[in-house]
Amino acid sequence: MMQPALSVRTPSVPGARSPNVRIRAQSAVRGLLAAGVALLVVTTVGAASAQNLAPETFADLAAKVTPAVVNISSTQQVSGGDAQDLPFQFPPGSPFEQFFHNFKNHKGGSVTALGSG
Numbered sequence: 001m002m003q004p005a006l007s008v009r010t011p012s013v014p015g016a017r018s019p020n021v022r023i024r025a026q027s028a029v030r031g032l033l034a035a036g037v038a039l040l041v042v043t044t045v046g047a048a049s050a051q052n053l054a055p056e057t058f059a060d061l062a063a064k065v066t067p068a069v070v071n072i073s074s075t076q077q078v079s080g081g082d083a084q085d086l087p088f089q090f091p092p093g094s095p096f097e098q099f100f101h102n103f104k105n106h107k108g109g110s111v112t113a114l115g116s117g
Contacts, residue, residue: 072115079108 090097
């Protein structure tokens with residue numbers, strides 16, 4: 001045997017809202033709140049990206065980033081060591097022999113290094 005579905009009816013009172021109207025009103029308020037938050041996020045992101053636009057000229061860019069650029073230099077006095085034979089042999093007159101000759105016969109002196117960042 002089938003039982004009939006129960007339905008609950010609230011008595012009709014003049015000026016009273018039905019539950020469906022209340023739910024719709026809450027949904028509308030939530031929707032407006034969500035739209036407001038979305039608008040706030042979009043305007044904030046838009047303002048932030050407007051500040052990050054590329055400068056019009058290279059001079060503008062250079063003026064903006066110049067305080068962040070540093071030059072580093074160091075000078076060190078080194079003493080010459082004993083002349084050592086290299087652990088490998090190059091053919092006489094090769095460019096490698098000329099290049100490594102300076103390392104082999106280093107007498108000491110001032111060594112300078114430069115850098116920037």
